[in-house]
Amino acid sequence: MPSEIKLLDGGLSCDLFLSGNVDKDKMNSDPLWVGRVLLEDPEEIKKSHVRFIQAGCDVITTGSYQCSVEGFVEHGNISEVKAKELIGSSVDIAEDAIKEAGVDRNIEVAASISPYGAILHNMSEYDGSYIDNMSEAQLIEFHSTNVNIFLSKGVKLFAIETCPALKEALAVLKVLEVEPQARAWVSFTTTNGLTTSYGDKFEDVYQVLSKNKQVFAIGTNCSDAQLVLKQALLVKDYLGAHQSFVAYPNLFQSLSNSGYYDNNCSPSYTELVWQGEIKRWLDTGIFGLIGGCCMVEPRHIALVKQELVNWQLS
Secondary structure, three states: OOOOOEEOOOHHHHHHHOOOOOOHHHOOOOOOOHHHHHHHHHHHHHHHHHHHHHOOOOOEEEEEOOOOHHHHHHHOOOOOOHHHHHHHHHHHHHHHHHHHHHOOOOOOOEEEEEEEEHHHOOOHHHOOHHHOOHHHHHHHHHHHHHHHHHHHHHHEEEEEEOOOOHHHHHHHHHHHHHOOEEEEEEEOOOOOOEEEEOOOOOHHOOOOOOOOOOEEEEEOOOOOOOHHHHHHHHHOOOOOOEEEEEOOOOOOOEEEEEOOOOOOOOOOOOOOOOHHHHHHHHOOOOOEOOOOOOOOOOHHHHHHHHHHHHHOOO
16 A cells, blocks of 8 residues: 555646636637646746645646647747747746745645647547557657656656557656656546557556556546546556556546537536545555546645545544
8 A cells, every 4th residue: 555645736727717817718729728828828827736736735737738849839939949948937837836835745746748649639648549650769759858858857756647558658758767766657548447548458558567667656537537446446456566546537527529628617616526436446545646637626626635634534
């Protein structure tokens, strides 16, 4: 059993348009997505980080999901040099938020490494449809840029997240080998709890990743919460001795192809629909990280914190 369970943050994008000064429709239709906010209004990202920290999270993930040099050059009309600086600034924003939040506990910054499919802005991170058209070398080349930006900023914790396929996760980890002190969690998208969204069997995925000493947690994110327990029970015997399970599901069952997060994300919606499942998840004894993804707001993270504390006291 992991010595401690850390609480992750929730859905940055949803919080930006619910509690921040960001237009939902404009952001969701923008190829840069949250990257547009990083480019034009980074203060809003900092404020969101602060809200999640004050809600109780132990780890803040950088606002760099769906950010790439190629994307910023094409859609942000900035140079490659400026694009790299901008991606690196997501670390500074997270660190500033930790200081501003003024909490009396250690908060870590994790660099968000999104899959190649995210920059395509066609939701292919949820089916891995691009995987067969890319070689390992191409994936390594793509991910090298952001990983090296974050390493140059002194980041040692990485979130290889929303990954549709083992092939891509291994490509990112290959890049991370340049810094032996770096550690990462790897979380996959899934539609059935048995395989990655691309189709890799989770038993095979975990057996391969269990041998990687830089990977300290494996699990799922940006998927249906009803699949968390199913996956945890399936793979609990395949984790390495140095590893734990990570899960940060979406608030609702599915995403909308018409615009990522649809209208489900509403200021009037306060219920954490999977709150009653959390104890069963934790009872598996393999969790090391827990949090939320799309549509999970700071108030929901506070509820996860409450359930975690109650479970630890029981």
